[in-house]
Amino acid sequence: MSGQSWRITPARRVRGVWRPPGDKSITHRAVILGLLSRGATEIKNFLEADDCLRTLQMAQQLGAQAERLGAARWRIGGRGDEPLREPTEVLDAGNSGTTTRLMAGVLASHPIFSVLTGDASLRRRPMRRVVEPLQRMGARIDGREAGSRLPLAIRGGELRAIKHLSPVASAQVKSCILLAGLRAAGVTEITEPTLSRDHTERMLRAFGATLEVQICSEGAHRVRLRGGQALEAQRLTVPGDFSSAAFWIAAALLLPGSDLTIEQVGLNPTRTGLLEALAQAGVHLEWSTLDEQAGEPIGTLRVRSQPLGAMHVGGALIPALIDEVPILALIATQAHGTTEIRDAAELRVKESDRIETIATELRKMGAQIETLPDGLRVHGPTPLHGAEVQSYGDHRIAMTLAIAGLLAHGETLIHDTACVQTSFPEFETLLHELVERE
Numbered sequence: 001m002s003g004q005s006w007r008i009t010p011a012r013r014v015r016g017v018w019r020p021p022g023d024k025s026i027t028h029r030a031v032i033l034g035l036l037s038r039g040a041t042e043i044k045n046f047l048e049a050d051d052c053l054r055t056l057q058m059a060q061q062l063g064a065q066a067e068r069l070g071a072a073r074w075r076i077g078g079r080g081d082e083p084l085r086e087p088t089e090v091l092d093a094g095n096s097g098t099t100t101r102l103m104a105g106v107l108a109s110h111p112i113f114s115v116l117t118g119d120a121s122l123r124r125r126p127m128r129r130v131v132e133p134l135q136r137m138g139a140r141i142d143g144r145e146a147g148s149r150l151p152l153a154i155r156g157g158e159l160r161a162i163k164h165l166s167p168v169a170s171a172q173v174k175s176c177i178l179l180a181g182l183r184a185a186g187v188t189e190i191t192e193p194t195l196s197r198d199h200t201e202r203m204l205r206a207f208g209a210t211l212e213v214q215i216c217s218e219g220a221h222r223v224r225l226r227g228g229q230a231l232e233a234q235r236l237t238v239p240g241d242f243s244s245a246a247f248w249i250a251a252a253l254l255l256p257g258s259d260l261t262i263e264q265v266g267l268n269p270t271r272t273g274l275l276e277a278l279a280q281a282g283v284h285l286e287w288s289t290l291d292e293q294a295g296e297p298i299g300t301l302r303v304r305s306q307p308l309g310a311m312h313v314g315g316a317l318i319p320a321l322i323d324e325v326p327i328l329a330l331i332a333t334q335a336h337g338t339t340e341i342r343d344a345a346e347l348r349v350k351e352s353d354r355i356e357t358i359a360t361e362l363r364k365m366g367a368q369i370e371t372l373p374d375g376l377r378v379h380g381p382t383p384l385h386g387a388e389v390q391s392y393g394d395h396r397i398a399m400t401l402a403i404a405g406l407l408a409h410g411e412t413l414i415h416d417t418a419c420v421q422t423s424f425p426e427f428e429t430l431l432h433e434l435v436e437r438e
Contacts, residue, residue: 008405
């Protein structure tokens with residue numbers, strides 16, 4: 001199971017005690033705020049995956065001093081009150097949309113010129129949603145399709161605060177504007193229809209910033225940040241990544257006789273919508289919140305195999321499980337009844353069109369699954385069989401298909417699996433360490 005393809009054989013069960021790798025979203029933000037802070041930030045449980053290493057490399061190009069202290073431990077020397085160093089080379093985000101959109105806000109707020117690009121997949125993804133508010137703040141940005149696609153040429157400088165009404169709940173858009181707002185004149189305000197992931201707000205507070213968060217009418221959320229605030233370096237431990245844990249939660253639920261304990265996992269409620277969806281299905285998980293790191297709750301989950309009912313997932317729950325929809329679709333193939341996932345049209349502009357790709361590939365394995373304009377309809381329970389499938393270069397599709405292969409009868413061959421390195425390098429190893437086969 002190495003190189004560009006994996007061969008997955010059926011599993012008997014998953015058992016053990018496991019700590020997930022560091023949360024990807026939080027690792028990105030720790031590097032970026034470390035870059036902007038006074039002093040040296042020390043980060044433990046740093047996710048050393050390609051996406052986060054792209055952010056780290058970019059921070060170095062912009063003048064941060066980065067030192068690896070050991071496995072998954074880094075020290076980031078920040079720029080503090082000094083402007084970022086103007087990069088001499090193009091800034092390449094690889095496949096990382098988070099790197100691109102968050103760093104766009106940082107670059108726009110400093111008096112430097114930069115060019116931001118990514119791989120072929122990232123160059124197809126929409127960027128107008130961050131470019132437009134940054135231009136309103138005073139940044140000069142140009143790019144393909146009137147600034148809608150990478151590469152982007154950004155000439156930053158003095159910005160003015162804006163009030164931004166976001167049509168969708170997007171943590172990347174919100175974070176981009178907040179990071180730009182750190183150096184903008186006035187109070188930057190972002191309102192979104194429902195609360196998206198709030199890692200940026202939590203980490204800004206941990207680094208010494210003051211924000212105001214309000215719940216508005218009809219469930220809308222607003223965050224306000226006054227420009228000119230200084231950040232102070234921190235020592236922090238990144239919680240285990242809930243999105244990485246989701247694949248193994250699914251495996252433990254669906255393979256009879258499984259018993260898996262997941263330790264030190266992040267339990268931020270804006271990330272754990274999967275647990276709410278599973279509660280609809282009648283799933284009982286043992287969990288406890290133990291501590292906080294950088295404002296993030298962490299705890300332990302114990303997952304044992306059990307029967308599931310159908311789920312109806314949509315509305316305000318979607319932002320809290322948007323990355324877990326592919327694995328939720330797989331879970332739904334084994335649930336009793338018809339599961340509907342709606343209001344998830346955002347999935348069509350991820351690394352792949354995740355609505356189409358997960359439906360297409362799971363059908364090859366025997367799933368009864370229909371695509372909807374904004375989601376999926378899945379009928380279950382349905383036995384799965386091994387098949388030859390494709391990841392479309394999308395790490396979450398590849399990992400979902402690997403878990404499907406553990407459940408299926410016969411061998412599953414998954415093509416184009418190198419993409420998993422962007423977020424979960426140890427996933428392939430866990431297919432041996434946590435899995436018991438016949």
